[in-house]
Amino acid sequence: MSRQPEDGLRGANELGALERQVVDFFVDGVRVLGLPRSVGEIYGLLFISPEPLALDDLVLRLGISKGSASQGLRALKGLGAVREAAGSEERRTYYEPAVELKRLVGGFIREQIRPHLDSGKVKIGRLGDAVRVEEDSDRKQFLTERLGRIEHWMRSGGRVLPVLQKLFGE
Amino acid sequence: MSRQPEDGLRGANELGALERQVVDFFVDGVRVLGLPRSVGEIYGLLFISPEPLALDDLVLRLGISKGSASQGLRALKGLGAVREAAGSEERRTYYEPAVELKRLVGGFIREQIRPHLDSGKVKIGRLGDAVRVEEDSDRKQFLTERLGRIEHWMRSGGRVLPVLQKLFGE
DNA sequence: CCGCGCGTTCAGAAATGTTTGATCAATCGC
């Protein structure tokens, strides 16, 4: 029915039906990426808000705790999915979403995929050492083949990521 | 009953150090993909075993329950990441891993990504309807722009997936 | 038929991940 279209109280609470749907959409979205619900809620609300929002707005309108809002914003900043809104002379900082797919994909790759690829490479290296010590010849040959295969996977992955980013670059 | 030939300690239970490392590697791997630990353990053990294994082998060697092993195998079959070993006249079925990256990536996209993309498209469609009813003109324009952006994201995703599969096709 | 081996299912237990809320540190205006 009646809601508060703009300024006045920034923290007019409760989401409208449409906003709720958008937020839920992003909740599902980030879930696929293995991120917590609150992160999706926050990004979703920022995404559908015409103006930047502050931490308190998120707390009020989403009904989540300050702790969740703070941690969620941190995660999103780390992914490059939100930035602090420029301008505003106020003390409190307002956030706005990054909406360019390229940027979002890039951040996700950089923060969530690369690190795993890299730590994986290290682990496989150690495994290689273990195999070199193996005595049984048949077994050694088998292990070498399989390990080589993993290494090949990792190299493929490393090669594909940049291409991926390009593909999403528009 | 044919037990495994000449496996020494391996037919019995407990993984060797090297096997443990490989299994852990895959546990990490599937975790990134949002799959449960047991799935990684099972695939990892199959991957590093020269011969196909039966459900009971997984239970014994990984120390997991029959329930987990059964469910994990089902998930992996769904992804096309394990297949039943051909041959064996025995009643019990043996499993071996699919090791071609193309196949693994394809299965993951088909089972985990596509469904989400598709259900996302449906939700966005509904949202579009909601926006068309919006009255405030400025707001309507803003919402239309944002929604269009999501639609663009989804189309990009749909276009990239096939390319991805090609890229991993060797 | 009957008993046994194999695998599945599912309710409840355990593990894991997320959110909360009190508390703290920092910064601002006065």
Added chain:
DNA sequence: GCGATTGATCAAACATTTCTGAACGCGCGG
């Protein structure tokens, strides 16, 4: 300085996912 406001931190509460194990159904060989 001092109180007020903003945001970060982290142990504990809570929620969700995953695992377990007993019970079940099926098919086979005896």
